[in-house]
Amino acid sequence: MSVERVHSRTHEVTIQAPAGVVYALLTDSPSWPLHLQSAVHVEQLEFDGRRERTRVWSTANGRADSFTSLRTLAPELRQVEFRQEQPTAPEHPVSGVWSVVPLAAQRSRLELRYHFTTSAGDPAAVLESLRTAAELWPRLDELALSFDDSVRIEGPAEPVYDFLYRVQDWPGRVPGVIRADVVEDEPGVQAVTMDTTQPDGSVRTTRSLRICFPHAGLIVSKQLTASGLMSAHTGEWSLIPDERGVTVSAHQDAVLCRETIEQARKEGTDTAGARRHARETLGRGGARVLALALAKKHTQCAVRVL
Template sequence: MSGERAHRTRHSVEVAAPAGAVYALLADAERRPLYCPPVLHVERLDFDGPRERLRSWESAAGDIRSSISARVRHPHERRIEFFQLRHEAPLASMGGEWTVEEAAAGRSVVTVRHEFTVMGDRPDDVAWVGLVTDDNARAELESLRRIAESGIGLDHLVLSFEESVRVNGPGELVYDFLYRAADWPGLVPHVPRLDLTESSPGVQVLDYDVRLPDGAVRTASSVRLCFPHAGRIVHKQTMPAVPAAAAHVGEWTVVPDESGVRVLAQHSVLLDENAVRDLPSGIGQARLGLREDVGSMARATLELAKRHAESAVRALPLRPAPAGTC
């Protein structure tokens, strides 16, 4: 389009970790929400060897935006190309690449390059896109550096688990309880306060207090993406509630079957490596404590959703038996 020109940015960081380990972090797109603060959720739409197509939701200077991107991985070069196939205004195009280069003494240099165009090339829009691109690139690079330099490894720092409950009731009522989080204070014991805004349908921003199992109350915040037709609510705690967590993502899923529904609460938590080092028993103690704290709160919410749905079913009036039956 006339009037549009390409704008380019470049950001780098030196990491005290081998290039292969850093590249492995970058190559795992579905875990980006754990190690990249602005990335809220990533879903892989298709995958063909080195090529993959992803749908992502990201925070952009306070806005929540979604895009569909293609990535091509070149593992032997430690390089990943990316370009957006669908995006939101004012972007007209966005692409770039990640590279990881070996440096001296087991160190590496990570670089991300962006090239974008803006509709109409209006100065304010160009400045806004440039600001978001700069801020998000710096945040991701710093998080990558911190995790890679921890020496613990992402597989040990990440704790993934799920809780579930069977419900003899309609999935719509279970989903309704989970969706209406604004009603949780007074119902969910560990949530004494919750403020919810929904700037667009299905995109919820929560600011709330959490009462932890030890009685401490902490302030947390989350972004939730709601998919009612699929019975799913995915979430990322942008300010984690549990002290040992550096990042926390998860999903509520309502799965119907022939006799009711099964409700899952899935969680993936990235431990804060600094908090782990401060514990006498190290990472094992941190993982056990975090699993119990997060799990107990998830179980409590699941049981309340179950009670909500089953109570509504029991309250329905009985239908009279058809004539001629006994």
């Protein structure tokens, strides 16, 4: 019986941000999909304030893998120990420790020491994503955008979920969607390439990953293609049924590009105006609100046929 050799590596990056900010970002695992390029969705399974168990879906080359991670937080040391269990891809590191070292009031060093048996992917890219997110922290209130749209449907939840799940059927049914190609190599994990028409008549192509949880009435997504408007964009469909029907909500989070705000100011629009424009564009883009309205119509028609 052969025993795989365990390798050890250390990576570090200097960040122009306080150590407390970097540590807060490192420990806020549910926010990673918005700040880390590779993270698609994080589900916090257990957390008692110091010990955390999460399931993480991450992406490489447009495909999603998932693993469960056990983490121990030590805020007094600004350290996080982790051990991955049940990895679906062997390239994930198996254990390690994150450390945040203060260098000055507004400067710190983030270190990653980890141990693995096979290739450990690209930890340097993860550190770079954390550096970028931490250095944006002073402007995050200005750049971050979060909002919900919802609709009440007098009908069963199952046809609504099926409508949202079968995104490949949206062309011709959701205005503006002219192409939606879906690759689902693993049940419930969808790689979606979509073409939508824009208000000026142009066609925009986006790529996203969607993780579907039918028993929870939940679909989460992350856009993989950058745009001039935002540097990160995640979304969530959720269905809450009751005895009379179902409430369908579309939640969106985004981080606007700094250039978007700066260009708006040059054009005489203040930050609030730029955020309103972004809110309107995001609500229109992807046809989420329209899809909700069509889901309502689709479901009510289905109920009448039944």
